[in-house]
Amino acid sequence: MSDAQAAPARTNLLLVDDHQMVIEGIKTLLKSDGTVRVVAQANSGADALRCLHDHPSINVALVDLNMPQMSGVELTRHICASYPAVRVLALSMFHDHTSVMEVLEAGGAGYLLKNTTRAELSAAIANVAAGRTHFSQEVGQTLLQHLDVPAQRPSAAPVAELTAREKEILRLVAAEKSNQDIATALFISERTVETHRKNILTKTSCKSVVGLIQYAIKHKLLA
Template sequence: MSEISTTSPSRINLLLVDDHQMVIEGIKTLLKTDPVVRVVAQANSGDEALRRLRDHPEVQLAIVDLNMPLMSGVELTRHIRAGFPGIRVMALSMFHDHASVMEVLEAGGSGYLLKNTTKNELSAAIRDVASGRTHFSQEVGQTLLQNLDVPSQRGPAAEQPVELTTREKEILQLVAQEKSNHDIAEALFISERTVETHRKNILTKTNCKSVIGLIQYAMKHKLITS
């Protein structure tokens, strides 16, 4: 979800993780005619997935089933983001309850698709997430909007979004892409201290407590798009 244009990779290498091999085969079938996407590794458990990542440094995006035994998809997402920070993670699940979606976001996931997704949405989501954006199924986006954890929604002022400067809007887009202060500073040709000041100002203006709350706020007021 971003209004800042990013260049889509010419090739996107995937790791598929699901404890049901039939699901993996189904995803591979959906993607086999996609000229950009290539499944280079697959795994049926979290431990196996981490081994595959060590064996396949070319992986750019992991699509992870949430409901796996021994190591859940959320746990695996945390491990991937900690051990392989250059790899993006997108969750795949049959469920889109608020708690599950928030767990994925807090673990560092950049997308959340339902298992009934279409071929076109799957391809679009892969491109979005691999390009540094986020992507949620429509139902998942609605779940986030219906369960906003934004204190500022109380009171008359909550009906209108706060006024952000052009620079603050630019920084908000990059924050939503999980960019670090260093990355944002380089992208906008400003200092890290300036980025940190803007981030604090944005949180203060929106009365949000965390980046997750900020993203929810931005989605509600269409400051970024899902």
């Protein structure tokens, strides 16, 4: 998904996984990527929080979800609360709807599967560092397949009234289409797409695309 915010020249990355072999494998994959620097690594949630305290330059954390003591979702929640400038990219072998929604609700900016390629890993890190979101294709499909799931915590606030065009754009945003892709699909200008996106965010009182997707799913705006 596109955003006006530009990616930093280099992403300072924190790797978090309770298996050191996985960390070493990720470091090997990223070795040739000159835009990413692995600043720190941690084998537990507690270690990760210490790393963030000791390395304020970190701006992206790649977090394994399945960890003992403090789960990846719990860690994501702590990071988003205490280090809001750090973007969290979840890493997991599974992409069930419950796991994906837990990451989104905790404030995660993306969800990557462990069978990812070197190219997608680099792209995912670049996307979340730039303020965008990134979901593996299977994860995106999981989200779209469950758009009609009722909200577990219904909001007392009235549901935003979106126009037919805004709903159309919202569905394309949820499908991770860029402004250019949406403009081409709907035969409108990118400026018009951006205006609609801003209006949608304003109407729903959402601050980010991740929040917008959560809102849309909870209120069945895309069903």
